[in-house]
Amino acid sequence: MGSIFQIILQRLALGVITLLIVSMVIFVAVNALPGDFAQAILGQGATDEAVAQIRADLGLDQNYFMRYFSWLGNVVTGNLGISFAQMNFASNMGGDQLVGVVEQIAPRFKATMFLAGVTAMFAVPISITLGVLAALYRNSIFDRAVNITTLSSISSPEFFLAYILILVLAVLNPIFPSLSNVYEGMALGEKLNRTMLPALTLTLVVTAHMMRMTRAAIINLLASPYIEMARLKGISPMRVIVRHALPNALAPIINVIALNLAYLITGVVVVEVVFVYPGIGQLFVDSVKIRDIPVVQACCLIFAAAYILLNLMADILSILSNPRLRHPK
């Protein structure tokens, strides 16, 4: 087992380094956005003095390196800074309670994770089951139907799927609410009920990848001698696939699941907008609009971390799914 821990530690270290590089890219990219907060907030009638004043207040007049390292230092200690919008509001209106970016993002992030989690709970088992069945009945009508359905749903724009679901499940048959404005402290049942439509929409979006990879990975193995052996032992086709093929097909499936879960965390802004779901995606887009750099950077960093962490977990799980590494000679 020693070697596994070594591999995992290596991957973790690599993840941290990747995150560091990503932080630089984020910083450079965000600062390369045309215009800045001062101009965005003051609009057309901005005087140079007013712009300079706001910039000085926010520390935008310091050089890039200083700003990067002070930001990085703060991030490492868990301080993501204070939103420009908040600061500006406070200095104009005289409020003294500043809400940090962490406090601002936390509820949004929790909501996003909740939506991603509910979606994953539907999508992952459904995809794997459909993939296994499609592999079992490959080239049958069932296989083709599943492929066509999942491919059509992934090929349609998300908002289109969302409106169809609203039409069918909220308007024609009022089963779920069409607005998903969840908030903290809401009862779990109610929260689930309101999350259902966006979760279903996202399930339709991510199922195709995972299902098709499951099917392909299993079919890929069906010509292996050990599958032939299992058949020649008189094992039922279902058991051949579930017990003999699936365990050896896990690595590619896990990787595709990780990619789709990362997408659920980082790429669902359209669905959030349609259902008025208070996730992190909307906050991110709003902040980009007004060049609220601390919030944008924090969101980017969270997105990057989510990708890195999920891929890291996928790597580790793939390694663990290999009996050669789990049980060395």
Added chain:
Amino acid sequence: MTQQLLKIRGLKIEGKSDEVWKPIVNGIDLDLKKGEVLGLIGESGAGKSTVGLATMGFTRDGCRISGGTVDFDGVDLVTASAAVKRNMLGKRIAYVAQSAAASFNPAHRLIDQHTEAPTQHRLRPKAESELDGMGLYHRLRLPDPDHIGFRYPHQVSGGQLQRAMTAMAMSCRPDLIIFDEPTTALDVTTQIEVLAAIRDIVEQFDTAAIYITHDLAVVAQMADRIKVLLRGDEVEEAETRAMLLAPREDYTKSLWAVRSFQRPAKPAVSTGVTPIVSLKNVSAAYGKSPVLFDVAFDIHAGRTVAVVGESGSGKSTTARCITGLLPPSQGHIEFNGEALPLDYRKRSKDQLRQVQMIYQMADTALNPRSSIGDIIGRPVQFYSGLTGSAKRKRVEELLAQIELEPEQYIDRLPSELSGGQKQRIGIARALAAEPQFIICDEVTSALDQLVAEGILKLLAQLQDDLGLSYMFITHDLATVRAISDEVVVMKDGRVVEQGPKAEMFQPPHHPYTDLLLSSVPEMDPDWLTNLLNGRGVDNIGDAAVGKM
């Protein structure tokens, strides 16, 4: 012994190639009584495995049974439903595959795979099957039979896996077991243990068996009767002893005659001549684990040195050291008296040219998307700088040298060639560099005996014409006998014995050489029995444990 178990009549099987169904097996009859062992022999492409699988009512993807009946104990497996067949498979007819390493599922422990058939067929509960499995492991003389089943396939050696697979086939006490080349992938010393184990257990349980192999000497030990197949047709069938004594058909006789090829020995090398290649105390390691220890031997101009040993003995690693692919950790290699740089990247073009290699698997050693002309033309251009029509002319010369009609083959792809022809292309590619020294790494072990003999004759002819030196890596002692001048025996990364061929095949031997030599199956049907009696059964078991 009288009750009929299996009756195959007019079995026809077709395979799909290029969207057209072509016959593979053209009407075979086969009868098997309870407890009887039938040997099915033939070259690759004869349809042995296809017939073996069809006996279970099974065809691989792209094949279909197009006619005939397979009557197993009153049930026609050709027309039976999938459910009826499933109920037979594993339970009444079991299968032992060629490569146990590939046929055990890597994701599950041996015992779980062993108990799967009896539990799925609802014969007995899992715990009982586990105990039974341990008993079978014990009978098959697997080391540590009570615990070996709890290992994963990759934790167990090839010979042990093959016995574990035989145990697995026995798990439901079937009436018939199909053995599909079960020892082909094993070393000779391991092969004996597996053969003995299979023969014993088949006798003990009075199981009928179909034993498929291309090795006559092996089938002579195992079978009561032998059936010879050639390209999907039966050539002849007879009791084992009768067939060995007096094969009727010419084809069968030609199979028997293959082992007779032997080059005359060359006179001994006079002392003081500088060898072409000289290994000076070479040691090497993969990463931190050492694999070669102090290997030293010479290869003289125009001669063939056979390097023999079991898998893992360091034969191929030695070749990698000579080519510079794996720089030795200690020692050095001299070529015509001059030290070669250890790493191939530091060698000059001329030094690279002098050492060429021919590989075991011509299939994977040739680029499937390049034409034969390109495959051979590339080294011609690289080493001699010829282009255009001069290059083509040289390629044609090379093709003529390996006895393939240039016009006919130069524009073909490797997939359009037979195994023996592909290996000839591999030889031509090595010759294209105009080397003095060629390493042949198990070049005949993937080929049928007749084809292999053709390759050996060609190599011998080229040696006479071009004065080449060969290092011939092999585990097959018949090949050593046929072609070598000197022999180097390796074990566990060390040279245990070396000398001229005539001496090596005469006693006294190093004990390990003796074990190797005595393990090569002979045509005598009593060979295995006599050998086991001679060695003593316990001895065999010890050898097994010691080696694994």
